[in-house]
Amino acid sequence: MTERRHLISIDDLGSDDLRAVVERGARFAAGAADGERTLAGLVVGTLFRKTSTRTRTAFTAGALRLGANTIAYGPDDLQENTGESTEDTAAVLSSMLDLLVARTAGPEAELRAFADQKRMAVVNAMSAEEHPTQALADLTTLQRHFGRVEGIRVLYVGEGNNTATALTLALSRFAGTELHLRTPPGYGVGEDFLRRAAVHGARTGALVEQRHDMAELPEVDVVYTTRWQTTGTSKPDPDWRSVFAPFQVDDAVMAACPGAVFMHDLPAHRGEEVTAAVLDGPLSIAFTQAENKHHSARAVLEWCAGRLPA
Numbered sequence: 520m521t522e523r524r525h526l527i528s529i530d531d532l533g534s535d536d537l538r539a540v541v542e543r544g545a546r547f548a549a550g551a552a553d554g555e556r557t558l559a560g561l562v563v564g565t566l567f568r569k570t571s572t573r574t575r576t577a578f579t580a581g582a583l584r585l586g587a588n589t590i591a592y593g594p595d596d597l598q599e600n601t602g603e604s605t606e607d608t609a610a611v612l613s614s615m616l617d618l619l620v621a622r623t624a625g626p627e628a629e630l631r632a633f634a635d636q637k638r639m640a641v642v643n644a645m646s647a648e649e650h651p652t653q654a655l656a657d658l659t660t661l662q663r664h665f666g667r668v669e670g671i672r673v674l675y676v677g678e679g680n681n682t683a684t685a686l687t688l689a690l691s692r693f694a695g696t697e698l699h700l701r702t703p704p705g706y707g708v709g710e711d712f713l714r715r716a717a718v719h720g721a722r723t724g725a726l727v728e729q730r731h732d733m734a735e736l737p738e739v740d741v742v743y744t745t746r747w748q749t750t751g752t753s754k755p756d757p758d759w760r761s762v763f764a765p766f767q768v769d770d771a772v773m774a775a776c777p778g779a780v781f782m783h784d785l786p787a788h789r790g791e792e793v794t795a796a797v798l799d800g801p802l803s804i805a806f807t808q809a810e811n812k813h814h815s816a817r818a819v820l821e822w823c824a825g826r827l828p829a
């Protein structure tokens with residue numbers, strides 16, 4: 520039996536695997552692997568407890584295009600809702616499915632419980648801690664746009680959410696990259712992720728730094744932002760909007776970063792984290808980035824299934 524591989528965190532990918540998944544995603548994007556049915560005969564379950572447009576569609580369409588069949592579970596479908604344990608659910612699903620793509624948007628521990636077996640691969644389609652498949656699509660976007668990931672400099676503006684943590688772990692694995700996090704005070708990327716990125720950076724020469732203001736913006740290739748309301752979270756501070764307001768990406772931020780393109784994990788809220796002029800303007804590659812989720816998802820599914828072509 521083929522051993523399946525789980526993708527719960529970017530750190531689950533070895534360096535060669537990470538590079539291979541990014542390059543395969545870029546090949547799909549270029550149309551160079553169209554028609555390949557590498558997942559023929561497999562069944563992929565998708566469990567989305569929270570809303571999803573891009574990730575759900577990318578993985579479902581990706582699985583179908585590669586020849587797999589899919590089963591979709593919504594937030595109310597599994598007997599976990601009536602009290603069945605995650606362990607029992609995992610034991611049953613893993614005896615029938617080859618892969619499970621799951622957006623719990625809750626603590627990663629639940630995904631790890633699903634992944635406590637080797638028959639069914641588990642893909643983290645966004646947990647509270649990390650959004651690894653977003654970061655892989657982002658790396659594929661950099662690879663497509665710049666022809667490389669190495670040496671790319673990113674200014675990330677906004678909440679240090681699951682998208683930011685995954686990007687932090689992912690970029691720091693590539694030589695000479697820079698990630699400048701500008702997060703509102705109280706909403707930063709946690710120390711644990713910064714420490715893990717620093718360990719990668721000591722080996723790759725990547726730089727990750729975080730500040731909580733918008734002064735002295737660095738020279739970068741990409742300005743990246745994310746929505747202000749992270750899935751499944753609420754902000755206890757009633758005045759949080761005034762804390763976030765200085766972190767809006769507008770024409771002035773883009774002008775302070777000459778030559779940079781604009782990226783966004785979407786969904787976007789024009790007038791909050793980004794102005795319409797930037798999101799819909801000539802420097803934005805946000806919708807190509809969204810399309811890349813489909814290309815990258817196919818590479819992720821292949822890697823998890825042990826079917827990524829050599």
Ligand SMILES: NC(=O)NCCC[C@H](N)C(=O)O
Pocket residue numbers: 573574645650653680681682745746748749750784785786
């Ligand atoms: N690209 C996406 O997966 N977008 C949906 C989630 C965005 C954001 N990281 C969130 O947690 O709400």
